[in-house]
Amino acid sequence: RELSSLQALQERVKSFYSRWASWTGRDIIDPDMPPRRIWDLYANRVLPSWVTPERPWGISHAWVDEKHRKDVWTPINGNEWPVPMPNDADLDLIRIEMLNLGVEYAWLDVLCLRQEGGKNEYLHVEEWAIDVPTIGSVYDRDRAVVCYFCGLGRPLIFEEGYFESDRCWFNRAWTLQEVPYTRNGGTQTVVCGETGDEGRKEEEIRTRFDEQLTSLRHMRHDSSVLAVLSEMQKRVSAKPLDKVAGVAYVIGVQWLPVYNMAQSEEGAWRYLVEAMYRDTRADLFFYYPEPGNRTKRWRPSWKQVMTQTLPSSDEAKAIGDIDIYMLPFSEIVLHCGPRIRLGEVCGLADQSHDEDPRRGELVVKDRTGAPQRIKVVANHQYQIPEGLYALIGNNDADVFMKYWVLGHQRKYNRFEKLSVIRIADEDERRKLQELEVAERHSKVILL
Structure with a gap:
């Protein structure tokens, strides 16, 4: 025409x-x-x-x-x-x-x-x-x-x-x-x-x-x-x-x-x-099992995503959101969702010989101070030493608190990622929610 x-x-x-x-x-x-x-x-x-x-x-x-x-x-x-x-x-x-x-x-x-x-x-x-x-x-x-x-x-x-x-x-x-x-x-x-x-x-x-x-x-x-x-x-x-x-x-x-043309891949x-959209960034945060090996720990580097076997996105829809706020000479990466200030992760220090999902436990203390055990799974082989960690969970309503990133709390409300786990069993997720040990809408700066 x-x-x-x-x-x-x-x-x-x-x-x-x-x-x-x-x-x-x-x-x-x-x-x-x-x-x-x-x-x-x-x-x-x-x-x-x-x-x-x-x-x-x-x-x-x-x-x-x-x-x-x-x-x-x-x-x-x-x-x-x-x-x-x-x-x-x-x-x-x-x-x-x-x-x-x-x-x-x-x-x-x-x-x-x-x-x-x-x-x-x-x-x-x-x-x-x-x-x-x-x-x-x-x-x-x-x-x-x-x-x-x-x-x-x-x-x-x-x-x-x-x-x-x-x-x-x-x-x-x-x-x-x-x-x-x-x-x-x-x-x-x-x-x-x-x-x-x-x-x-x-x-x-x-x-x-x-x-x-x-x-x-x-x-x-x-x-x-x-x-x-x-x-x-x-x-x-x-x-x-x-x-x-x-x-x-x-x-x-x-x-x-x-x-x-003059830019580096990284x-x-x-x-x-x-x-990226906020939920796309969340996939990198919650699914990728390792900390980034360049300037950012919360998401993988380009070298990592091009040289390592990547996990699959198990859910057909978004599981969370991550915002990036640009400043003149830096950026703030922010997640708002469930947070457990301190929990002990056990049973995931060794790799699986047959590469099947590893099964472990997340131990948290209820209101009385008594330890409560939640069954968790690691669908990867990245080693998670037994110890105390801060944990950040996904905030999508359909799979609320299913996916967790564990790491270390740093100064000024900043969080450094170590690895990822998931609570695959719905009853276990419900148990964790009823314990009310997780802050539901906690804002954390990701390193």
Whole structure:
């Protein structure tokens, strides 16, 4: 649908203002802002997205190895930058395939996202700061997603070792946010490059392909931060920073951190945690079994979440909230919920040989000073020495006081995490609540 001259001017001003207003210098306020450019397949030109109110179809593809790529200069993008293409692929043939699918507007990274080596290279860093973090929104709509699983414009031929290759679509960091998905289940996958040569596609390979794609859709639907991070562990990227940027849109955030090429992974992870929703942060606090090994103890470092086996989120809904308040030169991380000032944890000092959940006890004193024992479970192998600890519990009503973080109380109402336990048995949780040894709405600063 074409716009009138007045509408086009209005959309151009709106698009410019939206990008300007959405960028604070460190954050992108609107994670769902439209892409900067789209590929108009009828005109065969890359145009600013404000020319049409329609959202483009996303084209996802596996990047082939650099030695199998060529740089193509094309009038489609106004010869603004060289377009990286597989040696045996052709943009004209890709366009024909898209038109045959009924696509009018598409988004293809090599055409619509500024690549290195163009005549306006100085714009590269500036544009990527906003355009890279918001790529995920292109694939998070009701439009179908077009996928080239064996390379852009290349036939769908699963060669031996495809799933183990670093170039496999399922193994690339950036494609995690390109998994076809919408929250109402409307997105479909259009598999391109199919040749009909079933002899080249073994049935068992195709079955594995379908299973992996289905598994990824389930992961996107659940949006569990731990599941997303576990999936990213398996993937590879050209730059380590790309893994952090690649999970941001998928886990769901209040705002998106900009893509800063000079930033470290830990620095980018810190900004991402700040941008997370309160309940997402709580998952890191209550489920991850160890203290952070960098500047923060309450949540894991990026190195930890990329190198260690992560627990699963047992609950389908949020179990708590953690707020972060930004100060000029620091931040305050605050949790409000149940707190036991002092309790003894027993029976969890040794690791389980069969890696089954370890069972122990939490001993608290009732109003008369008599010890009361509560059965607890540790679904991990991190050692918890027997001793006295302060404990912080989750505050969701459905699983109230089921999940606990134990640690040490420090000066000025600050809490240092050591590990996590849970009271799996509902009767045991009810017993603890009836003892009234836990403060129900206690505010604690997390270190």
